[in-house]
Amino acid sequence: xxxxxxxxxxxxxxxxxxxxxxxxxxxxxxxxxxxxxxxxxxxxxxxxxxxxxxxxxxxxxxxxxxxxxxxxx
Amino acid sequence: xxxxxxxxxxxxxxxxxxxxxxxxxxxxxxxxxxxxxxxxxxxxxxxxxxxxxxxxxxxxxxxxxxxxxxxxxxxxxxxxxxxxxxxxxxxxxxxxxxxxxxxxxxxxxxxxxxxxxxxxxxxxxxxxxxxxxxxxxxxxxxxxxxxxxxxxxxxxxxxxxxxxxxxxxxxxxxxxxxxxxxxxxxxxxxxxxxxxxxxxxxxxxxxxxxxxxxxxxxxxxxxxxxxxxxxxxxxxxxxxxxxxxxxxxxxxxxxxxxxxxxx
Numbered sequence: 290x291x292x293x294x295x296x297x298x299x300x301x302x303x304x305x306x307x308x309x310x311x312x313x314x315x316x317x318x319x320x321x322x323x324x325x326x327x328x329x330x331x332x333x334x335x336x337x338x339x340x341x342x343x344x345x346x347x348x349x350x351x352x353x354x355x356x357x358x359x360x361x362x
Numbered sequence: 363x364x365x366x367x368x369x370x371x372x373x374x375x376x377x378x379x380x381x382x383x384x385x386x387x388x389x390x391x392x393x394x395x396x397x398x399x400x401x402x403x404x405x406x407x408x409x410x411x412x413x414x415x416x417x418x419x420x421x422x423x424x425x426x427x428x429x430x431x432x433x434x435x436x437x438x439x440x441x442x443x444x445x446x447x448x449x450x451x452x453x454x455x456x457x458x459x460x461x462x463x464x465x466x467x468x469x470x471x472x473x474x475x476x477x478x479x480x481x482x483x484x485x486x487x488x489x490x491x492x493x494x495x496x497x498x499x500x501x502x503x504x505x506x507x508x509x510x511x512x513x514x515x516x517x518x519x520x521x522x523x524x525x526x527x528x529x530x531x532x533x534x535x536x537x538x539x540x541x542x543x544x545x546x547x548x549x550x551x552x553x554x555x556x557x558x559x560x561x562x563x564x565x566x567x568x569x570x571x572x573x574x575x576x577x578x579x580x581x582x583x584x585x586x587x588x589x590x591x592x593x594x595x596x597x598x599x600x601x602x603x604x605x606x607x608x609x610x611x612x613x614x615x616x617x618x619x620x621x622x623x624x625x
Binding site: 317319322323327330331332334335336337338341 | 550561596
């Protein structure tokens with residue numbers, strides 16, 4: 290690392306103690322985002338694959354029968 | 363007899379420091395062969411282990427004699443006369459070489475066989491890599507099963523002349539599948555790349571992988587059996603395939619994400 294990029298004492302605002310205490314949690318946010326996207330996609334895929342296709346029956350409307358040779362009044 | 367042995371050790375020790383201190387000799391194949399032969403003929407002492415270690419490292423790193431280097435390291439690791447530090451260094455070098463060559467299963471076997479010589483954190487890491495190997499095999503197997511079942515359904519549908527129904531279902535569903543995949547890939551990718559340490563690439567790949575899975579799932583549902591068990595089965599296979607695809611692409615492009623999930 291070059292001298293110009295070294296962190297000076299004045300630049301350090303706060304130091305926390307503990308496991309990963311100074312570590313950004315952004316990594317885990319992105320991980321969670323990816324996990325959520327994957328689980329969402331898996332659920333959607335499951336629903337899509339479980340869809341049932343209903344058979345479509347085309348029913349032609351019956352023509353109204355014309356009465357034959359009605360007696361003239 | 364002990365006097366002769368001592369003089370042999372002194373000769374080996376002198377030769378070892380000669381090779382160590384001369385860059386030309388430490389890169390010279392013949393000099394290293396001589397040192398190896400001398401060490402193999404010497405009695406079991408820490409100097410012998412050190413000499414073998416020097417030869418092994420030169421063969422592995424500079425002369426690219428991987429198999430010979432590994433064999434020499436194995437001798438050091440198994441040498442009861444070698445000090446504990448040198449033996450565990452040899453074991454670590456064996457594991458590093460096996461992992462670098464992609465022989466994860468061999469590295470895991472090595473860890474199981476010489477558990478006491480390996481740092482527990484490193485052993486844990488190797489076991490994790492081995493688990494990933496099994497998960498990859500399972501994921502690829504799952505994806506193959508999914509492809510085979512969908513292909514079978516297509517063949518069956520062609521036989522009973524229902525392919526047109528499938529394409530009708532696909533035509534209706536394609537815009538939704540593309541929109542969902544684009545939302546997942548582009549939306550997730552852009553969101554992830556906003557963060558300093560974020561990488562949107564895995565999201566783009568996930569979107570690209572999900573679109574065909576959704577379309578195939580829809581086609582399968584249009585031509586597959588309509589019974590409840592069949593539908594549940596299809597749903598489970600499709601969901602697992604999506605998870606498998608995500609695992610495979612993460613392992614390929616960003617294994618760091620898998621670390622985050624403890625895989």
